[in-house]
Amino acid sequence: MTGSEAPSSFRLAYVPGVIPAKWVRIWQERLPGIPLELVMATAADAPGMLRGLDADAGFVRLPIDRTDLSAIPLYTETTVVVVPKDHLVAAAEEVSVADLADDVVFHPLDDTLDWQELPGRPAIERPATTADAVELVAAGVGLLVVPQSLARLHHRKDLTYRTVVDAPQSRVALSWREDATTDRVEDFIGIVRGRTVNSTRGRTQPQAQPKKQRSDEGTARRKPAAKSSGRASAKTPRPTAKRGKPRRRS
Numbered sequence: 001m002t003g004s005e006a007p008s009s010f011r012l013a014y015v016p017g018v019i020p021a022k023w024v025r026i027w028q029e030r031l032p033g034i035p036l037e038l039v040m041a042t043a044a045d046a047p048g049m050l051r052g053l054d055a056d057a058g059f060v061r062l063p064i065d066r067t068d069l070s071a072i073p074l075y076t077e078t079t080v081v082v083v084p085k086d087h088l089v090a091a092a093e094e095v096s097v098a099d100l101a102d103d104v105v106f107h108p109l110d111d112t113l114d115w116q117e118l119p120g121r122p123a124i125e126r127p128a129t130t131a132d133a134v135e136l137v138a139a140g141v142g143l144l145v146v147p148q149s150l151a152r153l154h155h156r157k158d159l160t161y162r163t164v165v166d167a168p169q170s171r172v173a174l175s176w177r178e179d180a181t182t183d184r185v186e187d188f189i190g191i192v193r194g195r196t197v198n199s200t201r202g203r204t205q206p207q208a209q210p211k212k213q214r215s216d217e218g219t220a221r222r223k224p225a226a227k228s229s230g231r232a233s234a235k236t237p238r239p240t241a242k243r244g245k246p247r248r249r250s
Contacts, residue, residue: 009035010184013050013058015043016130017077017149018172020059026191034184043112050177057176057185061112061147064175071175074192077147079113079169080161081105082137082154089143094163104142106133112147113168119145130154 010027014020020038027036039055046060050069062073081100083089089099097119105120108127123142127133133144134154147170151161174192176185 009037011037011039011055013039013041013046013055015046015061017153018059023191030197050175057188060173060175062171062173068178069175070178071173073171073173075172077170079164079167080148080151081164082144082151082159082161084140085160089162090160094165096166106142106144108133112170
């Protein structure tokens with residue numbers, strides 16, 4: 001459905017690692033009368049929140065089940081490995097998955113990377129969250145491969161990270177329930193896509209007013225000049241006056 005009534009607020013979900021501040025700021029500038037409410041959600045819970053309309057739209061990590069959800073991919077993140085600062089990996093600018101083969105690499109339950117084959121040696125247990133896995137890395141138990149934004153989110157002074165060139169990458173998308181594409185959702189889509197404040201793309205546009213008729217409209221148009229045949233037109237001879245008979249002299 002396309003809602004015509006504006007809701008009291010716009011609820012925006014976002015997953016860890018996504019920073020929606022710039023889009024929120026633009027929303028507040030353009031729609032100051034409609035509060036925007038931020039709702040934190042895990043990567044696993046965000047799609048369900050959108051389906052249940054607990055949020056009007058949200059930033060999610062792909063892939064998700066898009067049976068009833070629309071999604072606009074926004075960007076792809078670099079994948080990094082989080083290591084202690086004194087680890088051998090820290091001496092390199094970037095590494096490959098093969099470089100991690102001899103290390104324990106944690107695979108937390110909230111991992112969003114689409115691995116076909118997990119890197120490194122498996123841990124005895126899977127940490128419940130990325131935050132828990134970071135604590136284990138700091139304890140020197142193993143390593144963690146995550147999107148770069150999550151490495152920044154869980155930054156510690158005793159840890160660093162390096163790019164993993166051949167690891168799967170996480171894609172971030174804006175998503176919403178397909179049958180709940182309201183005008184407010186369209187407004188936020190426009191903000192995320194960088195449309196100007198005067199753009200009405202994706203919204204119901206007002207009908208254009210008919211142009212004012214010109215004052216001379218309806219008058220007969222001038223007849224086009226006759227085309228010349230290329231031959232000089234014959235001049236019409238002037239009529240000659242008839243001469244009268246000469247008068248007789250008396």
